[in-house]
Amino acid sequence: xxxxxxxxxxxxxxxxxxxxxxxxxxxxxxxxxxxxxxxxxxxxxxxxxxxxxxxxxxxxxxxxxxxxxxxxxxxxxxxxxxxxxxxxxxxxxxxxxxxxxxxxxxxxxxxxxxxxxxxxxxxxxxxxxxxxxxxxxxxxxxxxxxxxxxxxxxxxxxxxxxxxxxxxxxxxxxxxxxxxxxxxxxxxxxxxxxxxxxxxxxxxxxxxxxxxxxxxxxxxxxxxxxxxxxxxxxxxxxxxxxxxxxxxxxxxxxxxxxxxxxxxxxxxxxxxxxxxxxxxxxxxxxxxxxxxxxxxxxxxxxxxxxxxxxxxxxxxxxxxxxxxxxxxxxxxxxxxxxxxxxxxxxxxxxxxxxxxxxxxxxxxxxxxxxxxxxxxxxxxxxxxxxxxxxxxxxxxxxxxxxxxxxxxxxxxxxxxxxxxxxxxxxxxxxxxxxxxxxxxxxxxxxxxxxxxxxxxxxxxxxxxxxxxxxxxxxxxxxxxxxxxxxxxxxxxxxxxxxxxxxxxxxxx
Numbered sequence: 020x021x022x023x024x025x026x027x028x029x030x031x032x033x034x035x036x037x038x039x040x041x042x043x044x045x046x047x048x049x050x051x052x053x054x055x056x057x058x059x060x061x062x063x064x065x066x067x068x069x070x071x072x073x074x075x076x077x078x079x080x081x082x083x084x085x086x087x088x089x090x091x092x093x094x095x096x097x098x099x100x101x102x103x104x105x106x107x108x109x110x111x112x113x114x115x116x117x118x119x120x121x122x123x124x125x126x127x128x129x130x131x132x133x134x135x136x137x138x139x140x141x142x143x144x145x146x147x148x149x150x151x152x153x154x155x156x157x158x159x160x161x162x163x164x165x166x167x168x169x170x171x172x173x174x175x176x177x178x179x180x181x182x183x184x185x186x187x188x189x190x191x192x193x194x195x196x197x198x199x200x201x202x203x204x205x206x207x208x209x210x211x212x213x214x215x216x217x218x219x220x221x222x223x224x225x226x227x228x229x230x231x232x233x234x235x236x237x238x239x240x241x242x243x244x245x246x247x248x249x250x251x252x253x254x255x256x257x258x259x260x261x262x263x264x265x266x267x268x269x270x271x272x273x274x275x276x277x278x279x280x281x282x283x284x285x286x287x288x289x290x291x292x293x294x295x296x297x298x299x300x301x302x303x304x305x306x307x308x309x310x311x312x313x314x315x316x317x318x319x320x321x322x323x324x325x326x327x328x329x330x331x332x333x334x335x336x337x338x339x340x341x342x343x344x345x346x347x348x349x350x351x352x353x354x355x356x357x358x359x360x361x362x363x364x365x366x367x368x369x370x371x372x373x374x375x376x377x378x379x380x381x382x383x384x385x386x387x388x389x390x391x392x393x394x395x396x397x398x399x400x401x402x403x404x405x406x407x408x409x410x411x412x413x414x415x416x417x418x419x420x421x422x423x424x425x426x427x428x429x430x431x432x433x434x435x436x437x438x439x440x441x442x443x444x445x446x447x448x449x450x451x452x453x454x455x456x457x458x459x460x461x462x463x464x465x466x467x468x469x470x471x472x473x474x475x476x477x478x479x480x481x482x483x484x485x486x487x488x489x490x491x492x493x494x495x496x497x498x499x500x501x502x503x504x505x506x507x508x509x510x511x512x513x514x515x516x517x518x519x520x521x522x523x524x525x526x527x
Contacts, residue, residue, distance in 0.1 A: 026508050154201060328493070423453075
């Protein structure tokens with residue numbers, strides 16, 4: 020019963036906001052180096068001889084960053100979960116992840132393995148969850164310390180910093196911590212990490228520690244993690260969303276087309292009259308018709324995220340407003356969606372073309388990226404000294420044009436639906452960003468609103484963008500694209516951080 024540690028990444032939805040809710044519209048989603056970790060080990064190292072007949076097992080859930088611990092009892096007969104601690108420490112995402120992962124083990128094991136599983140569960144489950152700093156806003160903390168709004172200031176924070184100080188409660192009352200987030204999909208990454216750790220710990224799957232998904236051999240195991248994590252996340256949210264955030268947490272960067280909602284909604288999951296292993300068997304055997312294909316940014320391009328400090332947006336309420344508008348004006352909304360879909364496809368096509376050109380004509384590609392990284396885009400075409408360079412520059416300009424089209428249609432949709440998909444403050448920031456040297460794209464990710472903005476920069480131009488953002492009161496985050504999905508880790512990341520900190524002190 021060795022400790023199991025897994026991690027899953029946060030995401031940025033570059034294209035496909037709103038459209039991704041309906042099949043067959045694709046979305047381009049980049050996974051990031053912001054990762055959520057789950058650590059699982061037994062609570063009791065020995066179990067009493069008479070404990071075999073026990074009907075319940077203990078679960079302890081610890082979130083050190085929130086200074087919270089929740090205690091639960093899990094019924095081994097029907098897998099009902101009961102909280103033993105105060106209700107404000109509950110975490111429905113983790114609760115469903117536990118129930119559905121254990122149910123998946125009971126649903127797939129033969130009698131011998133079920134007996135071993137029962138014995139393992141009697142030792143209890145000690146679960147710790149840790150979110151990388153990038154999931155949370157530390158603007159207030161940086162300002163409180165009098166540090167400049169730069170990624171270098173963020174890097175001075177301890178890994179897995181406490182997130183209880185994001186509150187405006189000046190008299191230090193006992194109000195709940197106001198956790199400000201950066202919009203990277205923390206609940207999906209957390210749910211995926213917990214499901215993956217549990218399924219591995221319970222021997223339902225054998226996860227790889229390989230970082231490159233497209234090289235991995237454990238695809239069937241990843242599919243199992245995906246089904247259980249999607250179901251837990253949907254039931255905890257109370258609705259069947261598009262699922263792109265869980266899919267990227269499992270498989271990494273990708274082009275994603277959602278699954279038919281009926282794969283979850285038509286089952287008996289959540290119906291207490293049906294034994295959980297039975298409804299989870301329905302989920303496992305269901306027709307999961309989502310589509311994922313390999314996608315990542317072309318070489319020598321950098322994803323940048325900036326936090327304007329205007330507070331996050333509530334995605335469900337914005338989606339609700341857009342759906343209401345679709346019903347009230349079907350003709351206009353269909354036309355807007357069609358044009359937005361065309362712009363999304365155009366951007367995808369140009370980015371894929373750039374990846375292809377980079378493979379086929381690396382020297383010309385590198386030369387173009389290097390020179391364009393130092394120029395504003397209106398000067399790029401002047402670099403087209405030969406035909407193969409011209410093709411690369413035209414693809415860059417085509418991508419830039421497509422992104423402007425996406426922003427225009429998203430803004431149109433926001434105005435019509437009465438929600439701030441690209442608020443005026445974000446428009447000014449994005450217009451200023453897209454006109455800087457070496458900037459290819461700038462936009463609001465996902466559903467838009469006041470969350471972080473993103474930019475894609477060429478070559479080494481990102482440091483200049485970071486400086487300009489800082490002068491505009493925008494904090495560039497430490498987040499980068501990282502195509503790796505969920506994986507097994509070798510150790511608790513806190514021991515890794517301590518080791519690397521100590522070794523860097525010795526080196527200095």
